[in-house]
Amino acid sequence: xxxxxxxxxxxxxxxxxxxxxxxxxxxxxxxxxxxxxxxxxxxxxxxxxxxxxxxxxxxxxxxxxxxxxxxxxxxxxxxxxxxxxxxxxxxxxxxxxxxxxxxxxxxxxxxxxxxxxxxxxxxxxxxxxxxxxxxxxxxxxxxxxxxxxxxxxxxxxxxxxxxxxxxxxxxxxxxxxxxxxxxxxxxxxxxxxxxxxxxxxxxxxxxxxxxxxxxxxxxxxxxxxxxxxxxxxxxxxxxxxxxxxxxxxxxxxxxxxxxxxxxxxxxxxxxxxxxxxxxxxxxxxxxxxxxxxxxxxxxxxxxxxxxxxxxxxxxxxxxxxxxxxxxxxxxxxxxxxxxxxxxxxxxxxxxxxxxxxxxxxxxxxxxxxxxxxxx
Numbered sequence: 592x593x594x595x596x597x598x599x600x601x602x603x604x605x606x607x608x609x610x611x612x613x614x615x616x617x618x619x620x621x622x623x624x625x626x627x628x629x630x631x632x633x634x635x636x637x638x639x640x641x642x643x644x645x646x647x648x649x650x651x652x653x654x655x656x657x658x659x660x661x662x663x664x665x666x667x668x669x670x671x672x673x674x675x676x677x678x679x680x681x682x683x684x685x686x687x688x689x690x691x692x693x694x695x696x697x698x699x700x701x702x703x704x705x706x707x708x709x710x711x712x713x714x715x716x717x718x719x720x721x722x723x724x725x726x727x728x729x730x731x732x733x734x735x736x737x738x739x740x741x742x743x744x745x746x747x748x749x750x751x752x753x754x755x756x757x758x759x760x761x762x763x764x765x766x767x768x769x770x771x772x773x774x775x776x777x778x779x780x781x782x783x784x785x786x787x788x789x790x791x792x793x794x795x796x797x798x799x800x801x802x803x804x805x806x807x808x809x810x811x812x813x814x815x816x817x818x819x820x821x822x823x824x825x826x827x828x829x830x831x832x833x834x835x836x837x838x839x840x841x842x843x844x845x846x847x848x849x850x851x852x853x854x855x856x857x858x859x860x861x862x863x864x865x866x867x868x869x870x871x872x873x874x875x876x877x878x879x880x881x882x883x884x885x886x887x888x889x890x891x892x893x894x895x896x897x898x899x900x901x902x903x904x905x906x907x908x909x910x911x912x913x914x915x916x917x918x919x920x921x922x923x924x925x926x927x928x929x930x931x932x933x934x935x936x937x938x939x940x941x942x943x944x945x946x947x948x949x950x951x952x953x954x955x956x957x958x959x960x961x962x963x964x965x966x
Contacts, residue, residue, distance in 0.1 A: 760792025849922030
């Protein structure tokens with residue numbers, strides 16, 4: 592079997608970007624997904640994406656094949672990346688591992704041998720050791736490792752090509768060199784390779800986001816203090832962030848953190864700490880102030896409009912991430928502010944944005960707002 596063969600199981604939003612960049616780097620990539628229609632559109636290159644860079648990568652690709660055939664994917668390579676959904680599930684393990692676990696069960700029934708299975712989706716710490724390895728009980732001389740990515744929708748290609756770290760949790764002695772070879776061919780930066788056990792890597796993944804959200808909430812708290820005292824919040828936070836122990840990244844005045852990952856990973860880390868008797872009040876405060884900052888900004892907007900005698904509010908660019916046209920509004924701070932203005936203060940709010948984002952807002956909020964589509 593060629594060392595240039597790689598299989599990616601789960602070629603959705605994240606997995607496809609990874610597969611396309613592997614193909615661009617010279618690998619023969621076999622992508623497995625469950626939707627025949629989606630697979631067909633990838634193979635005939637008729638599908639279009641809002642994610643930057645995807646269309647060009649797909650159009651230029653020559654060695655990417657998509658299929659619904661799991662067995663063919665397992666036969667294609669000894670290096671198999673798994674990037675499937677692990678949405679919020681609540682409960683004991685917080686993340687819903689059912690899709691991943693069901694997939695591992697299907698793989699186990701094939702009795703694979705001499706394969707490296709590499710999970711790239713976010714899981715609760717100890718999943719690989721206590722659940723994943725148990726499910727793969729009939730696999731012979733196989734390893735199950737953890738290699739999560741740190742990329743955001745709307746910036747996936749850039750994120751994959753410019754990582755700060757490559758995180759690998761594994762017990763394999765040979766896989767780290769293979770992973771280095773793969774990522775060295777794909778990345779434009781010189782990332783730090785962090786090799787450790789699967790459980791250690793699982794903790795790193797959610798701890799990184801937990802720290803970033805704590806940093807954002809602290810910056811917003813200081814920002815709100817500056818506004819209350821009528822001093823320049825940009826100068827204050829820039830000065831604090833200029834200390835190399837702190838840094839300016841994610842440390843500036845702005846909106847509360849949102850999106851698919853930051854809030855849920857922070858809650859997952861808190862839940863894990865609670866389950867093991869470790870005091871989690873710092874993370875509780877991070878989440879609490881994230882919500883308080885929304886109310887602080889809501890009051891600021893209301894006071895400003897009352898001074899101007901304006902009777903409605905226009906809120907633009909409501910994606911959870913600044914300057915993004917990707918229609919993701921999950922945990923959007925601007926939409927939380929808009930909702931508070933309507934429900935708490937009985938204000939009229941107009942949401943102004945591009946049509947795909949307006950469509951998502953209508954599905955979530957219905958007629959709570961008025962809408963104005965940007966051309």
